[in-house]
Amino acid sequence: METRNLPGLDAALADLQPDMVEAAMWVVPENERHFEPISFVSGLGLVLLTAFLAGFQEEASRHARAFGGDAATWLAGKLKSIATIAEPSPQIEAAAREGASLLRSPDPDPAALDASEAAIAAALAEHLPPDQARGMAARLRQAAVAHMGAAPA
């Protein structure tokens, strides 16, 4: 994914690693149990961050009238078949890059951040208990804002 080169991404992923380890346990299929490789965990973090940033961009720029645009659809599919589904489309990659850029602005749109966080929580709630899904989405937003919002352009 091109999203890998975004400023602050590595720090955000490192910060999220414990959460992603836990999320991975819920997301993996039942017949693939016990000890996913660390690369899977990092990949899951990248997927969620990409979806969060793209969702934020969609909402902030009102490309999607209500959340549920490309990023949400892609994330839901990705979580259903995490190991096999294709990479994000160029549109989602572009949205995520633009979302990261918007995040670095002095005053990122809080309503758009809320909407993106809620969409991530909804997608995760298909796999995790709802309160943990909400907590995970909140941590995702926190890490994205802390590391990618503060990162140099």
Added chain:
Amino acid sequence: MNLAAPFAVDAVGLLVSAVCVLDPRSARRRLDLEAHARLDALRPPHGWVGERRPNGRIWYSLRRLDTDGFEQGGRSQFEPPPGVDPATIPLVDQGPGFPLAQRLEQTRQLVAVFRPGVLLHLGLIGRFGVAEDLGAARARLEQRLNGLEAIIADGYARAWRDRWLSAVSAGEPPEDPAAAGFALDADVSGLARLMQAAAPAAAMLPKMFAAHVEAFRMAAPADQLAILIMYLRKARVPDLPQRMAEHFMAEARTAWQAGLAAPDLAGLVRAMFAAAQSAELSRRIWQDIIGFAGDQAPPLWRKSANVAEEWVVRASGSVSNAFENLEARAWARHRHSVTRAEAAGGAARAQARVTELIEMHWFYPRAWATALAAAPPVEAVEEDVLGPAYAAEYLGMARYLA
């Protein structure tokens, strides 16, 4: 010439074959024997061990050693093995009331033959106070659960409630907090306490140490738990088992998170032991209610059961790893794996390995991340890394076991 004799033999042989074919148990037995024969050829058996069960019967099992010295289970049966004098078979007494010290001594002698490394595990069981006396703990547990079953049959918890209320009204403290919780049957945490009391070391020890010390195997509590869950689900509060499963899941999560945040290995072990118990309880309850619900079970229940099992595996593995680290063996191995990762892929790869050991396997608290990456000399592990208190405990155990 007796012409009938060969036919008689053939007839018997035919009958035996037919029984083997028609009776799946016989067929399975034959396959088992064939498998054992192949196993014997690969890894010759080491000897028979007996285990006296609470009902007085002795369970015989044939032990063998793997190529790396790890003990493997062989065949097992209630019948005394043919051709072996029963008096010569080492016996582990699992009957109620058998003092822990004697049990440890008995098992110490046993494992000294089969797997010397296990001696330290036994010492640690005593050290953490996991079960002050396994025989007595199990006797109390069985007494309580047997009583509970009768009470359920007699109309749920009226008797418990009456006993508890009369004790309270008489100004006496409840004789058993679990009974108090159970009397207040709408109180999930009360039931949780009951389950916690019913399940603990007795149920979890075999899960954790079955591979090492089969002498601690106990199975009864699982059946009793299933009976209770079935009753709750059918008769009283259908969603209570689900709430209990969620309760234990949350409890397990809190425990393993606390373990990873602990400052030292002893804190990690205590928390992980608790986490494994709660997660195992949760897993059993999920499995039971999924079984009842069948196809109607929500997908999240299945995921929860799966995740609870993951937690059991990880938490148990964490405890076992700590046992191994009494000799710092696992530590040395893990340190070397970090060093190898660094040589192969630089600091990032090394960091990934550290994350794997801590966050995925729960082998060490997060406070040890720096130490894992910083390559302290392995020789100094006992004093400098494990900490003087832990090293002292290790030495104390070594003296006890010497």
